[in-house]
Amino acid sequence: MNIQTLYLRDFRNYETAQLALSPGVNVFCGENAQGKTNILEAVGLLSTTRLFRSGQKRDAVRFGAQQAEVRAAFFAEKRDRTVRAVIPQAGRAQFFVNEVKQKRLSDVTGVLRTVLFCPEDLLLIREGAAARRRFMDIALCQLRPNYARYLSEYGKLHENKLRILKDAEEKPSLLDALDDFSFRMSAIGGHIVRYRAYYLRALMEKAQGIHASLSGKNEQLSYCYHTVSAVPDPFASAKEIGMQIWEHMCAHRAAEIASRSCLSGPHKDDLELLIGGRSAKSFGSQGQVRTCALSLKLAERDMFYDSTKEYPILLLDDVLSELDAKRQDFVLNRIENGQVLITCCEPEKLAQVQGGRMFLVSQGTVQQV
Numbered sequence: 001m002n003i004q005t006l007y008l009r010d011f012r013n014y015e016t017a018q019l020a021l022s023p024g025v026n027v028f029c030g031e032n033a034q035g036k037t038n039i040l041e042a043v044g045l046l047s048t049t050r051l052f053r054s055g056q057k058r059d060a061v062r063f064g065a066q067q068a069e070v071r072a073a074f075f076a077e078k079r080d081r082t083v084r085a086v087i088p089q090a091g092r093a094q095f096f097v098n099e100v101k102q103k104r105l106s107d108v109t110g111v112l113r114t115v116l117f118c119p120e121d122l123l124l125i126r127e128g129a130a131a132r133r134r135f136m137d138i139a140l141c142q143l144r145p146n147y148a149r150y151l152s153e154y155g156k157l158h159e160n161k162l163r164i165l166k167d168a169e170e171k172p173s174l175l176d177a178l179d180d181f182s183f184r185m186s187a188i189g190g191h192i193v194r195y196r197a198y199y200l201r202a203l204m205e206k207a208q209g210i211h212a213s214l215s216g217k218n219e220q221l222s223y224c225y226h227t228v229s230a231v232p233d234p235f236a237s238a239k240e241i242g243m244q245i246w247e248h249m250c251a252h253r254a255a256e257i258a259s260r261s262c263l264s265g266p267h268k269d270d271l272e273l274l275i276g277g278r279s280a281k282s283f284g285s286q287g288q289v290r291t292c293a294l295s296l297k298l299a300e301r302d303m304f305y306d307s308t309k310e311y312p313i314l315l316l317d318d319v320l321s322e323l324d325a326k327r328q329d330f331v332l333n334r335i336e337n338g339q340v341l342i343t344c345c346e347p348e349k350l351a352q353v354q355g356g357r358m359f360l361v362s363q364g365t366v367q368q369v
């Protein structure tokens with residue numbers, strides 16, 4: 001899958017811009033605040049229907065303009081296709097696939113597939129477990145529709161159980177339904193844990209190879225999937241895991257009531273990442289953490305390829321800072337197959353790029369060099 005041309009009108013700081021992209025690496029270089037990330041954000045919008053930096057789509061409309069427009073002509077599934085977004089300052093955004101207006105945003109999501117790596121992704125390693133669960137869940141939901149259904153059902157049960165625990169002090173009869181919710185959460189939790197275990201095993205196998213190449217074989221990435229302590233084997237059958245979670249919930253019933261919170265279940269899972277056997281979160285340097293997060297993203301891209309036989313477009317925002325020369329060379333020249341869009345601030349980096357296309361970005365204009 002690759003974008004051939006990208007057109008922007010009144011999008012962020014661009015009045016109009018038309019870019020012809022390479023099917024391989026495309027580097028966007030310029031000083032701070034010139035519009036490099038805005039280009040990646042435009043592609044992200046066409047892929048996910050969202051702006052990765054703002055909750056409100058209208059933030060993308062150029063100051064003083066009435067509506068923004070972004071269009072990509074791209075090649076996917078062996079044919080030429082287009083996707084276009086029109087975002088008015090007031091009112092709903094509209095999306096078109098092959099110039100046919102789409103009724104539901106879900107029909108647009110994934111038509112153009114992207115994997116984004118931005119500076120915030122470093123939080124994936126450094127932050128709490130919720131960020132890593134989100135990373136697993138977003139990838140798994142796209143690859144496995146059944147997982148998305150289990151996760152949504154589990155989320156609803158979790159919310160209801162939490163309401164019961166919170167309100168039980170005022171209305172103790174609510175506790176009559178507690179075990180029913182716990183049992184259903186356990187049963188669905190069994191599926192969630194099993195999906196995560198298999199996904200992480202495949203993902204981390206790829207991430208380990210990528211991390212070794214990125215670090216020149218100097219560092220070894222490993223992982224530990226932490227789930228409910230009563231589950232000794234997350235690869236066991238969903239039924240078996242579900243029963244183990246149920247037993248754990250029963251053992252913590254009194255504590256859950258006392259603390260008015262759900263103490264047991266895969267909503268507390270974590271993915272621990274280790275570099276050379278030590279926690280990346282606690283001991284990793286900036287560069288190591290960046291390498292680790294990047295390896296996970298590149299592995300996610302390979303997982304997409306395995307299931308769709310097409311590489312999603314890789315959007316790398318400001319990845320090069322903090323990486324040493326060897327790691328930068330890997331990013332610029334050795335990510336094989338698929339289209340890559342990279343932003344960077346240092347023009348001297350352009351000299352290191354051995355193929356692809358380079359662009360200078362300045363005050364909302366883009367010039368190929």
Ligand SMILES: Nc1ncnc2c1ncn2[C@@H]1O[C@H](COP(=O)(O)OP(=O)(O)OP(=O)(O)O)[C@@H](O)[C@H]1O
Pocket residue numbers: 011012013014030031032033034035036037038039059060061062063318343345361
């Ligand atoms: N709706 C908008 N209308 C006009 N300009 C906007 C709008 N939204 C953001 N901008 C401008 O876009 C510029 C930022 O662009 P962008 O984030 O792409 O910069 P960048 O080149 O990636 O910078 P850095 O290297 O600092 O990350 C800022 O000057 C900002 O004021």
